[in-house]
Amino acid sequence: MDGKPIRVKKPPHSGSRIYNKSMSCAETRHYNSTYKFIIVDIGAYGSTADVRIFGASRMGDQLQANQLALPEPRRLQGSAGPPALFVIVAGEGFALTSHVMRPFPRHNVDDSRCIFNYLLTRASRYVECAFGILTNKWRVFLSSLQMSPDNATLVIQACVILHNFVRIHDAPLDPGVDQNLTATSVGYDHSSHRRPGTAGMAVREMYGDYFSSPEGALPWQIDAVHGRH
Numbered sequence: 029m030d031g032k033p034i035r036v037k038k039p040p041h042s043g044s045r046i047y048n049k050s051m052s053c054a055e056t057r058h059y060n061s062t063y064k065f066i067i068v069d070i071g072a073y074g075s076t077a078d079v080r081i082f083g084a085s086r087m088g089d090q091l092q093a094n095q096l097a098l099p100e101p102r103r104l105q106g107s108a109g110p111p112a113l114f115v116i117v118a119g120e121g122f123a124l125t126s127h128v129m130r131p132f133p134r135h136n137v138d139d140s141r142c143i144f145n146y147l148l149t150r151a152s153r154y155v156e157c158a159f160g161i162l163t164n165k166w167r168v169f170l171s172s173l174q175m176s177p178d179n180a181t182l183v184i185q186a187c188v189i190l191h192n193f194v195r196i197h198d199a200p201l202d203p204g205v206d207q208n209l210t211a212t213s214v215g216y217d218h219s220s221h222r223r224p225g226t227a228g229m230a231v232r233e234m235y236g237d238y239f240s241s242p243e244g245a246l247p248w249q250i251d252a253v254h255g256r257h
Contacts, residue, residue: 029118029128030155031078032163035172036180063158064192070184071177079121091116091127098127106243113231117151124228129235142253143245144236162191 069085082088090096101111115129124130131148132141163169166187173180238244 029078029082029116029122030152030159031081032159034169034180034184036177037172037174039177062195063154063161064195065158065188068185068188070181077121078119079123082122091125096127104238104244107238107241109234109238112234112238115231115235117148117155119152124232125225126227126231128228129232132232132236139250139253140236140240143239143249144232146249146253147239158191161195162187165191165194 067087069081069087072081072084087096099114101113103109103111113126115127118128118130120130122128122130129148131145134145137145168183169187173183175183239249
């Protein structure tokens with residue numbers, strides 16, 4: 029889950045308020061290098077932090093009310109533990125909940141938590157790459173949209189739909205695409221941090237333990253975390 033500011037020409041008689049269209053997107057299932065958008069919220073001011081856009085969005089309301097159509101919990105591959113909740117990958121600016129995963133705090137982290145943070149960061153690159161692909165494919169986003177805010181919303185919606193259509197019918201991207209395509213994200217609002225809930229902390233610990241277990245560990249992850257090659 030991440031956001032991208034999209035510049036729109038300031039409407040006439042709008043005063044000194046800077047008007048940007050912001051797009052908050054979340055991929056709630058396995059990416060598998062598809063780079064498709066699943067849920068998109070359009071229309072917030074670009075100066076608004078991602079966490080506030082998400083909190084005021086329909087998706088945020090449905091997730092908080094447990095009404096978002098997430099897949100049923102499943103047991104992690106090779107694990108004999110209880111089924112794990114499907115979660116949304118998010119950055120440090122978002123609140124930790126049972127369905128929204130943010131990294132562990134960076135101070136006093138052991139190898140298990142470092143590995144979790146590293147893998148979470150790798151997963152978030154798919155969202156950043158999706159924004160980069162969208163911008164490079166439809167180059168109208170490389171400059172300000174010269175149209176009314178309502179028309180700009182329609183253009184963004186159309187481009188997202190076309191982006192997903194192309195992703196379905198195009199061949200998979202090269203493995204290194206996530207290193208070459210990036211997108212500028214809205215800055216996090218660290219003043220809005222909340223103390224993590226116990227349910228979210230338990231889910232994060234469960235994933236952290238699994239990623240460091242023999243069943244869930246990748247053979248190269250500890251070297252990657254410590255910068256060894």
